Amino acid sequence: MSESRKAGKKPATIRDVAAAAGVSVGTVSRCLNAPATVRPQTLDKVRAAISRMEFRPDSRAQNMRRRNTMTVGFVVDDITNPLHAETFKAADTEMRAQGYSLYLVNTNGLANEEAAAIDMLQHGRADGVIMTLNNETDPRTRQRLIDLRIPSVLLDRDIPLEIDAVLTDHAAGLLQAAHYLIGLGHRRIALLTASVDIRPGRERVRGFVEAFARNGLPVPQDLIRARSLSVDFGLRETTILMQQAVPPTAIIAAGNRILVGVLKAVQQRGLRIPQDVSLISCDQTDLALLYPGPITLVDRDIREIGRTAAQLLLERLGRAATGPAQRIIVPTRLILGGSCAPIRA
Amino acid sequence: MSESRKAGKKPATIRDVAAAAGVSVGTVSRCLNAPATVRPQTLDKVRAAISRMEFRPDSRAQNMRRRNTMTVGFVVDDITNPLHAETFKAADTEMRAQGYSLYLVNTNGLANEEAAAIDMLQHGRADGVIMTLNNETDPRTRQRLIDLRIPSVLLDRDIPLEIDAVLTDHAAGLLQAAHYLIGLGHRRIALLTASVDIRPGRERVRGFVEAFARNGLPVPQDLIRARSLSVDFGLRETTILMQQAVPPTAIIAAGNRILVGVLKAVQQRGLRIPQDVSLISCDQTDLALLYPGPITLVDRDIREIGRTAAQLLLERLGRAATGPAQRIIVPTRLILGGSCAPIRA
């Protein structure tokens, strides 16, 4: 009996239920969607038939008729990045509580995959989309966002369009981090971070530069390496930096993948932290919290980012998507670990 | 003009295109799905209309009519676990190449959320499902799997049903790990791993026990702690173990989250690895590869797991889902790092 369903005939439809209960399809539908409008006695009859036949409405037909899918796309370049995974989880929790499911689209950071994802999502697969795009300037991407016909929320990207966004105050974080190092006597501070083509890179550089300005110090332009968030980038740049004639005395690894690369390089070269070089990172990853000891880092509430993105989207999905775009900025704060030491004068 | 679409009227349907091109809806449909069967001249005309009106077929209607969704569910307890994220990514890559998108459902390990996820997925939201369930014995879950009407693949779970599965040879891995430690002179070796209610726990304990048996040694039953894969579990058990009168000389943290907990405890107590205690872990996480130095670990090819799961599912989705269930076992291997030292006799 328990095996019956598997090999059994096709699933019951609302018509089958209607026939079995001796009512019309409309009535069955109402039993599901507006039970209050149907006579209790009828309701019982129908419900009995429903459970007897193990009927469950077919989502495909519901999507078709209701013109929505209760699904939201989450577009990201790499879900193995703990930052993205955490954001996804928080957004998922929030959306799921409202009955939404999430498509996760992993684009590998490729512009054409991002475009394809957006394309596919907006033509009847999703009611909205939350995304971290890899390139803010690509005109094709921009046009796609303009043409987008479902509400969307951008994560940490700054595109001058009427689109909701959740941003991190990276500039403040980097200002604080660099200021802290300067206070410890560091002057040759290296900054490794994303390209200035995307907001995190831009803002971090801005905060970094500002820290020197506020302290009346020249900015070590040669030590600003803003090109990528990858592990390889962190590894390569650290190696290059540390074999310079006058290597930096401190490194800010602004990006959790960059940190992995930096630490690899540090190990390869047998450097000690903080004796040989001070280090500041971003975001609380396992590695940042545990590497020899906790690393001093610029923290932010990643769960709040995911939650907020979901809430913004839910607002748009709820009432008619009116009102100007909202931009919510999440603060950062410096958490002291043991990876920074004062400069020995 | 570029803004037109956004606020503009509703999207064009296949009927609009047909009217614009002066053909019937059936012809437009064939232009999309079987261009070879339509006269080139007509094809051009229709394609022109399609691009002029920016028509894209509505997935909801396609899903409805075709009775599929080109969507697959990926059910997992916690996507922030790098193991799961990596598996997802590999499966996603494979499935996406065949035109499928993935729903990611994060269940937090709760049996009822797992059940709800399966329920929802199989009623018209997904064509198949890949899943890591949290409990192999829960009868409700089991019944749900029996009743499942879409093909599915289980990850690292051992349920006596006709369901495809991708498994890891944890027993071999743990046999090798424990054997290695025994060879270094260790006898009091602790094993921290999942509950024996799930396959990874069972298999790891089995391999561990076997190693002692093969070496003609008594099994340190009091040091086998098989209860959870969580960070907290690793932290708590390590703390307890290490303050025993005769603490273990080696710990096998069999689970990447457990490792985080173990390292936390190690730091809190100021222990040195491997001088004070040897350590073996599982899976190549950032932390395992970089913590002071690389940790000796039981490795496996996680990408292959995701890829294989996707392939198994694709086979079932392709032809009629016939043939007996397949169980594919992925091997493990020990990678030596610097976290183990010989016992000083």
Next chain:
DNA sequence: CGGCTTCCTCGAAACGTTTCCAAGGATACG
């Protein structure tokens, strides 16, 4: 030139649900 293929297109019928309108019966009220 008629008949037979072959090629292409048309149009309608699904797919399973929701929703709207009308109709029926019961109840209330004058």
Next chain:
DNA sequence: CGTATCCTTGGAAACGTTTCGAGGAAGCCG
């Protein structure tokens, strides 16, 4: 007792696509 009102239900029309059978046009052969 008749009429207005309310409550409940039935039935049909959508939603946008795919698919299938039928039919028209054109080409080929005898």
